[in-house]
Amino acid sequence: TLEPVFAAAFAWTVGGEDFFAIKALGGFLIFSAMIINEVGKLKGKNKVTGESK
Known part of the structure; x- marks a missing residue:
């Protein structure tokens, strides 16, 4: 999830924390x-299993 990214951005903008x-x-x-x-998930949906070329 992006929770750590948003938490860092929020702490920097609102909390005044240093940004490194x-x-x-x-x-x-x-x-x-x-x-x-x-x-990777999208590419996996296009695969056909059980058939050989």
Whole structure:
């Protein structure tokens, strides 16, 4: 889920916490992992099982 990313953004904008590059990298990794997971699910739906070419 994107909860940690939104929590960090909220803490930075509203709470006045410091924003470090490592936090941005962590958010990017979470977001990219979610995208990769969803793309993998979409590709898996197109596969036909039990047939050979």
